[in-house]
Amino acid sequence: MKSTIGVSSWSLQQLSFTQGATIEDIICMVADMGAEGIDICEEYIPCHPQPDLVKLRELRRFAESKHLELGATWFCTEIGNAIKASDEAHVLEVYKKNIIIAAEMGSKFICIPMLLNTRDKTYEQNKEELIHYFEQLLPFAEKYNMPISHECARERTPELSLEMAKYFNSKYYTVCPDLEAWRFDTPDLPLGPHCEDPSAGKPTPASMDLFRECMPYSPYIHFKLLSLDENGEEPHFPIPEMMDAINQSAIDHYLCVEYEGWIPDIHPERDSLEETKRCISMIRRYQKG
Amino acid sequence: MPAGTSYTFKDGMLSEKMVKCTDAQTKETYYRIGIKNQFLHAVHPIGWIKKLEIELDGEAVDEKNIYFVLRGQWFAASKMYTISEVFWNLSEEAQVYFDAGKEVSGGKHHVKCTFTMSMLEDTQVLDLKCQWPFRVEFVDGCLEVCEEDAK
Numbered sequence: 001m002k003s004t005i006g007v008s009s010w011s012l013q014q015l016s017f018t019q020g021a022t023i024e025d026i027i028c029m030v031a032d033m034g035a036e037g038i039d040i041c042e043e044y045i046p047c048h049p050q051p052d053l054v055k056l057r058e059l060r061r062f063a064e065s066k067h068l069e070l071g072a073t074w075f076c077t078e079i080g081n082a083i084k085a086s087d088e089a090h091v092l093e094v095y096k097k098n099i100i101i102a103a104e105m106g107s108k109f110i111c112i113p114m115l116l117n118t119r120d121k122t123y124e125q126n127k128e129e130l131i132h133y134f135e136q137l138l139p140f141a142e143k144y145n146m147p148i149s150h151e152c153a154r155e156r157t158p159e160l161s162l163e164m165a166k167y168f169n170s171k172y173y174t175v176c177p178d179l180e181a182w183r184f185d186t187p188d189l190p191l192g193p194h195c196e197d198p199s200a201g202k203p204t205p206a207s208m209d210l211f212r213e214c215m216p217y218s219p220y221i222h223f224k225l226l227s228l229d230e231n232g233e234e235p236h237f238p239i240p241e242m243m244d245a246i247n248q249s250a251i252d253h254y255l256c257v258e259y260e261g262w263i264p265d266i267h268p269e270r271d272s273l274e275e276t277k278r279c280i281s282m283i284r285r286y287q288k289g
Numbered sequence: 290m291p292a293g294t295s296y297t298f299k300d301g302m303l304s305e306k307m308v309k310c311t312d313a314q315t316k317e318t319y320y321r322i323g324i325k326n327q328f329l330h331a332v333h334p335i336g337w338i339k340k341l342e343i344e345l346d347g348e349a350v351d352e353k354n355i356y357f358v359l360r361g362q363w364f365a366a367s368k369m370y371t372i373s374e375v376f377w378n379l380s381e382e383a384q385v386y387f388d389a390g391k392e393v394s395g396g397k398h399h400v401k402c403t404f405t406m407s408m409l410e411d412t413q414v415l416d417l418k419c420q421w422p423f424r425v426e427f428v429d430g431c432l433e434v435c436e437e438d439a440k
Contacts, residue, residue: 078410
C-alpha cells in the first residue's frame with residue numbers, strides 16, 4: 001500500500017529559537033518542501049491553560065490553505081507518569097480534553113508518548129495499568145473519531161504497544177513505532193540513556209521482526225532521524241529494511257519526519273530546514289513507486 | 290523525548306543586557322535580565338521549575354530577592370513550584386528581576402541563571418511530591434548594565 005510523508009513541527013523547532021519562527025512560518029516551510037502533511041506538537045498548539053478555539057481553528061484553516069493534511073497532534077503527557085503524579089481519573093480528563101483539541105485541529109491522529117516505569121513496576125503491571133486506562137479512553141476516542149497513536153521510542157515499548165493493539169483490536173488504538181527504539185549503537189552517536197532518565201542504562205535496539213509485526217497496527221509512524229551522511233543516508237537506523245516493510249505493508253502509512261539532529265547533543269550548528277528537506281528526499285528514494 | 294541528555298538550547302536564551310529599573314508603584318530598585326524559553330520541550334507551567342537561582346559575578350543572590358516575571362505578573366522565585374495554571378510558552382521571553390543587595394557598577398558583569406526542574410515533563414501535572422529526580426541546567430553570560438529607557 002502507499003505511504004505519505006508529513007513533517008513534525010519538532011523538526012524545525014530550532015528555527016523558533018534561532019529565528020523566531022512561528023508555527024505559521026513552519027507550516028509554510030513544510031508546504032514549500034513538498035510534504036503532504038504537518039504534525040503539530042503541544043508547544044505550538046494554543047491550548048494552555050485552556051484551549052483557545054479561535055486560534056485553534058485559524059491554525060487548522062491556515063494549514064489547510066497550504067494544502068497540508070494535519071497528521072497528528074502531539075501531547076507530552078505520558079500516561080504512566082501522570083497517573084503516578086496524580087491519579088487515573090485526572091489523566092483521563094487530560095486526554096479527553098486533548099482528543100477534542102486534536103479533533104478541532106482536524107488531525108488524523110492524536111499522538112501520546114509511552115515510557116515504562118520499570119523502577120516501580122513490572123512490565124506486566126505497566127501493561128495492566130495502561131489497558132485499564134485505555135479501556136476507559138477508547139470509547140471517547142471513538143465518539144470523536146480520533147484514533148490514538150501510542151508513540152514507542154523506548155526499550156520494550158513497541159512490544160507492549162503491539163500487545164495492547166492486538167488486545168483492543170480497534171482502529172482507535174494504534175502503535176506508533178518511533179525509529180529511536182530501533183537505533184543502532186554507532187561511534188558518532190552511541191546509544192545511552194535519554195533525556196527523561198539520564199541514570200538509565202544503555203538500551204537494546206528493537207528487532208526488525210518486531211517492526212514488521214507492528215506494521216498492520218501502525219498507520220502512523222515516527223521517522224525520527226538524527227544525522228544524515230554526505231550521501232544523504234541515515235546510518236543510525238535500518239532504513240532500507242524499514243522502508244521495505246512499509247512498502248510491503250498491507251495498510252497505508254503516514255510517515256512523520258521527526259528530524260532531531262538540531263538538539264545540543266547532536267548537530268545544533270546544522271540548519272534544520274535543509275536537513276529536514278534531505279530527510280524527505282531520503283524517504284522518497286525508498287518509497288515504492 | 291529527545292535522544293540526548295541536554296534539555297536546553299542555550300544560544301540566544303539569555304539577554305545581552307542587565308537593566309537597572311525602578312518599580313513605579315513601590316519605588317524599589319531591581320536589576321532585570323531577559324530569558325527566552327528555549328527548553329527542548331518548551332511549554333510548561335511555571336511550577337515545573339522547582340528552583341531559580343541567580344549568581345552575579347560569582348556571588349549568589351538571596352532567593353527572597355529574586356522574581357520571575359511573565360507577561361507582567363510577578364512570581365516569587367521561592368514559590369514558583371506551586372504555579373500550575375500559568376504557562377511559559379515556547380520562545381517567550383520572561384524577565385528575572387533581582388535585588389543584588391548592593392549597587393552594581395557600570396560595564397559588563399557575569400550573570401548565571403540556574404534552573405532546577407522536575408524530570409516529570411508534563412504540562413498538566415506538577416511533581417508536587419518530588420517523586421522524580423531534578424534536572425539542573427544553567428545559562429550564563431557577560432551582560433552590559435544599562436539604565437531603563439525613560440520611555
